[in-house]
Amino acid sequence: MNKNITEIYNLIQDLSWYFGNQGFDGECCEDLSLVEYMALKKVCGMKDIIIQEIGTALNITKSGVSKVIDRLEEKNYVLREQSSKDGRVCCVIPTVKGLNAVKKISDRYSEYLLEVLDSVEQDSLVNIRDVMELLYKAIREKGYIRKN
């Protein structure tokens, strides 16, 4: 096994732990859990996104998404709207509160990262961004790792 690859894998995994559920004690920010925030981000990032698209993007079942959206709707971050083209389909729309929350949380993380990367040169930042982009694109293309 390529040594670099194994090291990269270990680093991604450890890094991911920081940005996963354990990274902030249960709550992501405000009253949002991580999955709620991730779903809200998808909702804010795509016009008229539907339940199943959120599920595919986040790799959770439609049943799970339905409940996440329940919670987001209860807390007034999103609205449900029946599709005019297909009565079965449920479009999810962000509220102003939802849009603001994503912005605020994103800023807070960015600020954290800014402190973390305080001493890094601007050139290196570009390199870091490029590497992360390469990694993410490649992994997204490949799809989620499968059990078998």
Add this chain to the structure above:
Amino acid sequence: MNKNITEIYNLIQDLSWYFGNQGFDGECCEDLSLVEYMALKKVCGMKDIIIQEIGTALNITKSGVSKVIDRLEEKNYVLREQSSKDGRVCCVIPTVKGLNAVKKISDRYSEYLLEVLDSVEQDSLVNIRDVMELLYKAIREKGYIRKN
């Protein structure tokens, strides 16, 4: 807000989702959940690690760790051993099964990553590793992001 920083943050977060709990449908590999695997990795990586050290490393309470170790012990991945120096302290030791499991899962992930990064040059791999290392070290030094 620095544009690169925000982009890096978003990429890390999305990448982390793939390597977090949603990345593999509940199970990490074999019969291990992600947190169980992460704890097992810590146990395998440090001689006579104690409950609280695992908790600090993974940012979960000692109560939580105790239960994770319960499960790992039930499944024969680790053993508990009272410290000879301090009767209150509980050292956690990996079994052969535990060591093998970490090796196997690590290899499986590495293989996945190898496929993902198939077309990337060796030089770039080194760069990727360096970037991830820089990121991880900086974040680990800074500590987990806090709620407030």
Add this chain to the structure above:
DNA sequence: AATAATAGTTGATGATGGAAACTATTATTT
């Protein structure tokens, strides 16, 4: 018109982590 397929919701269930109370052991104080 009848049947199949699809989108989403709901109820039951299981996994899991935290808070606080508890036990056992060690350290400190008087």
Add this chain to the structure above:
DNA sequence: AAATAATAGTTTCCATCATCAACTATTATT
């Protein structure tokens, strides 16, 4: 040395949350 405080870990109770399977409503196909 005895009493008290501090510490490590465990356990009980509870809340969160995701999945499976059954269900409803709507649309597509036969």
